[in-house]
Amino acid sequence: MKRLLPRVFVSGTGVTAFGxxxxxxxxxxxxxxxxxxxxxxxxxxxxxxxxxxxxxxVQQLExxxxxxxxxxxxxxxxxxxxHIEGACASGGLAVRQGVMAIRSGMAxxxxxxxxxxxxxxxxxxxxxxxxxxxxxxxxxxGATFPALYAMMMREYxxxxxxxxxxxxxxxxxxxxxxxxxxxxxxxxxISVAEVLSSELVADPIRQxxxxxxxxxxxxxxxxxxxAGVEIVGSGQGGDVLGLSGRNSLxxxxxxxxxxxxxxxxxxxxxxxxxxxxxxxxxxxxxxxxVRDLGLVDRxxxxxxxxxxxxxHPVGATGVKQVVEVARQLLGVCVGRQVHNARVGxxxxxxxxxxxxxxxxxxxxxxx
Amino acid sequence: MKRLLPRVFVSGTGVTAFGxxxxxxxxxxxxxxxxxxxxxxxxxxxxxxxxxxxxxxVQQLExxxxxxxxxxxxxxxxxxxxHIEGACASGGLAVRQGVMAIRSGMAxxxxxxxxxxxxxxxxxxxxxxxxxxxxxxxxxxGATFPALYAMMMREYxxxxxxxxxxxxxxxxxxxxxxxxxxxxxxxxxISVAEVLSSELVADPIRQxxxxxxxxxxxxxxxxxxxAGVEIVGSGQGGDVLGLSGRNSLxxxxxxxxxxxxxxxxxxxxxxxxxxxxxxxxxxxxxxxxVRDLGLVDRxxxxxxxxxxxxxHPVGATGVKQVVEVARQLLGVCVGRQVHNARVGxxxxxxxxxxxxxxxxxxxxxxx
Numbered sequence: 096m097k098r099l100l101p102r103v104f105v106s107g108t109g110v111t112a113f114g115x116x117x118x119x120x121x122x123x124x125x126x127x128x129x130x131x132x133x134x135x136x137x138x139x140x141x142x143x144x145x146x147x148x149x150x151x152x153v154q155q156l157e158x159x160x161x162x163x164x165x166x167x168x169x170x171x172x173x174x175x176x177x178h179i180e181g182a183c184a185s186g187g188l189a190v191r192q193g194v195m196a197i198r199s200g201m202a203x204x205x206x207x208x209x210x211x212x213x214x215x216x217x218x219x220x221x222x223x224x225x226x227x228x229x230x231x232x233x234x235x236x237g238a239t240f241p242a243l244y245a246m247m248m249r250e251y252x253x254x255x256x257x258x259x260x261x262x263x264x265x266x267x268x269x270x271x272x273x274x275x276x277x278x279x280x281x282x283x284x285i286s287v288a289e290v291l292s293s294e295l296v297a298d299p300i301r302q303x304x305x306x307x308x309x310x311x312x313x314x315x316x317x318x319x320x321x322a323g324v325e326i327v328g329s330g331q332g333g334d335v336l337g338l339s340g341r342n343s344l345x346x347x348x349x350x351x352x353x354x355x356x357x358x359x360x361x362x363x364x365x366x367x368x369x370x371x372x373x374x375x376x377x378x379x380x381x382x383x384x385v386r387d388l389g390l391v392d393r394x395x396x397x398x399x400x401x402x403x404x405x406x407h408p409v410g411a412t413g414v415k416q417v418v419e420v421a422r423q424l425l426g427v428c429v430g431r432q433v434h435n436a437r438v439g440x441x442x443x444x445x446x447x448x449x450x451x452x453x454x455x456x457x458x459x460x461x462x
Numbered sequence: 463m464k465r466l467l468p469r470v471f472v473s474g475t476g477v478t479a480f481g482x483x484x485x486x487x488x489x490x491x492x493x494x495x496x497x498x499x500x501x502x503x504x505x506x507x508x509x510x511x512x513x514x515x516x517x518x519x520v521q522q523l524e525x526x527x528x529x530x531x532x533x534x535x536x537x538x539x540x541x542x543x544x545h546i547e548g549a550c551a552s553g554g555l556a557v558r559q560g561v562m563a564i565r566s567g568m569a570x571x572x573x574x575x576x577x578x579x580x581x582x583x584x585x586x587x588x589x590x591x592x593x594x595x596x597x598x599x600x601x602x603x604g605a606t607f608p609a610l611y612a613m614m615m616r617e618y619x620x621x622x623x624x625x626x627x628x629x630x631x632x633x634x635x636x637x638x639x640x641x642x643x644x645x646x647x648x649x650x651x652i653s654v655a656e657v658l659s660s661e662l663v664a665d666p667i668r669q670x671x672x673x674x675x676x677x678x679x680x681x682x683x684x685x686x687x688x689a690g691v692e693i694v695g696s697g698q699g700g701d702v703l704g705l706s707g708r709n710s711l712x713x714x715x716x717x718x719x720x721x722x723x724x725x726x727x728x729x730x731x732x733x734x735x736x737x738x739x740x741x742x743x744x745x746x747x748x749x750x751x752v753r754d755l756g757l758v759d760r761x762x763x764x765x766x767x768x769x770x771x772x773x774h775p776v777g778a779t780g781v782k783q784v785v786e787v788a789r790q791l792l793g794v795c796v797g798r799q800v801h802n803a804r805v806g807x808x809x810x811x812x813x814x815x816x817x818x819x820x821x822x823x824x825x826x827x828x829x
Contacts, residue, residue: 196566228527353542
């Protein structure tokens with residue numbers, strides 16, 4: 096029966112620059128990314144059956160709702176819209192809902208837009224708004240996401256006997272990749288020594304191990320079809336909100352569950368993965384993701400620069416990951432193209448891992 | 463091919479009392495409704511593949527996010543969650559995503575929870591929070607939803623040559639039904655004279671033509687299956703946010719589109735509809751809905767009391783509508799049961815009609 100379900104293809108991709116974009120609004124960024132994706136898919140908004148918006152913060156920071164319609168208005172779309180919120184996994188969840196919409200036969204062409212505008216408020220306000228996605232007890236205790244990930248980093252370092260320099264090396268690699276991505280927020284190389292001497296945010300996490308606050312948008316057109324880049328696996332996992340309820344602090348059950356489901360659907364193995372975009376809100380999270388996903392050495396990770404160096408407009412991130420992998424599979428990532436990439440994976444996390452979404456993409460007719 | 467998609471059945475329903483529930487929180491109400499629905503479906507949370515939460519205001523009023531996980535925590539669910547926001551259509555959209563999830567084969571058993579807690583803040587704050595779902599120009603002009611629906615009421619009365627008393631009669635009927643629903647917020651009869659002498663909110667809309675602010679939750683278990691109450695049609699429509707961009711103020715394109723799609727899927731006709739729950743955020747909206755849906759005289763409308771008298775906890779409303787119709791089809795609405803109801807319809811609207819969702823339900827083996 097599964098064979099008869101419509102297959103889902105990426106027919107268009109769009110992404111704005113990520114960074115502190117003072118002149119941009121939710122609408123302007125969403126519209127730019129959406130138009131780029133529709134142009135690539137050779138469609139207009141009139142051919143879109145459903146617009147799905149991934150966004151975390153518009154309601155909290157701007158006190159605006161019916162967020163799907165806000166983005167729709169920006170591209171003069173007057174059809175059905177849907178707003179998905181799952182903290183930093185909002186974008187990945189939006190992609191997954193797009194896959195569901197097409198496989199269910201309830202839409203043939205879906206426009207996904209992930210967007211976030213974070214630079215209009217101060218960083219204390221942003222930190223507070225983000226922590227809204229945390230467990231209430233953690234909030235009452237005054238914990239922030241860096242503090243929570245610091246606990247996870249300690250546990251991970253102890254479990255696998257690695258050191259701060261090993262985590263720093265991940266950030267160094269992210270910046271190296273970002274230098275090759277013209278749309279990345281931080282396009283400069285950094286050294287391990289620089290990371291280790293950067294300000295301590297929440298011991299042992301240092302500033303240069305943290306993803307920044309960013310503005311940005313990314314978009315995808317998904318279609319039932321038969322050629323190009325196919326989404327061959329989609330998985331979602333969950334876990335309790337608070338770390339105190341978890342079985343492990345050095346791994347994420349939600350990622351493992353999502354990963355297993357996505358691979359099962361795809362019929363592929365982890366050895367097949369050429370490129371992956373994983374959720375490095377902190378560099379330690381990348382190490383955890385690689386282990387939870389079982390990625391092997393030859394997989395090239397976060398060619399975009401990742402959340403750390405490409406930037407992390409939270410609602411946009413999960414969509415941007417799929418945009419980057421799709422473009423790698425299409426062979427159009429000039430300057431950072433992974434040679435002959437045919438299969439890719441994305442992993443997007445909400446909070447400290449209460450939500451995780453994994454997608455597996457494959458370029459068809461690659462063999 | 464459509465025949466091979468899994469069919470979607472309602473295997474459990476739950477709903478709390480609606481009203482000013484001072485001792486209740488989002489979590490307590492969501493958990494109560496969810497547990498009732500799971501009990502009816504004879505499952506535990508461990509057998510749920512996906513939890514979908516319809517909610518508009520938690521992020522705006524309580525500054526809490528990852529709303530799916532908040533509700534999950536309340537029922538000790540640690541699997542995948544999803545939070546849908548579409549203003550007052552959040553609940554209906556959540557139901558629709560559940561239908562998609564099952565038809566896509568990506569979930570076999572979905573728990574839908576619609577919830578809203580409105581009584582913890584003052585009514586000015588609630589009015590402002592709700593207006594977040596409006597068009598920005600309308601907000602800048604100082605318009606509120608009663609003001610916008612007042613314009614629609616004027617246009618409707620002029621177009622169809624009816625009078626304020628005709629609109630008041632709708633509210634009277636809603637209260638009459640609510641008297642028969644032990645969970646309704648307003649269980650007292652009112653008269654046309656009372657409605658017409660109630661306070662003028664936004665001329666010609668009077669207080670007793672408006673749905674109240676309410677607390678409450680509703681839940682559904684949807685399953686792939688073959689018996690019981692089936693969701694045979696699901697449709698969604700959209701329109702521009704602002705009234706200034708609409709073709710008509712006395713009808714809603716979004717409702718018409720959603721209705722057409724739902725009927726097409728169902729293979730049924732409007733003559734088949736025995737019971738309907740329609741979105742009467744203001745009584746004029748019920749008249750518009752009946753006309754846009756083409757409902758005929760014999761259809762019994764808003765047996766729950768509707769938004770007007772049962773109450774309108776915005777995220778819960780769209781889910782409660784499906785609960786009420788499913789229960790009517792099961793024949794368990796003691797005291798307000800419509801004799802031999804076999805086919806029912808729900809219509810849920812976001813804002814002034816930028817979003818509308820229509821579902822058609824049928825009791826199987828009814829013939």
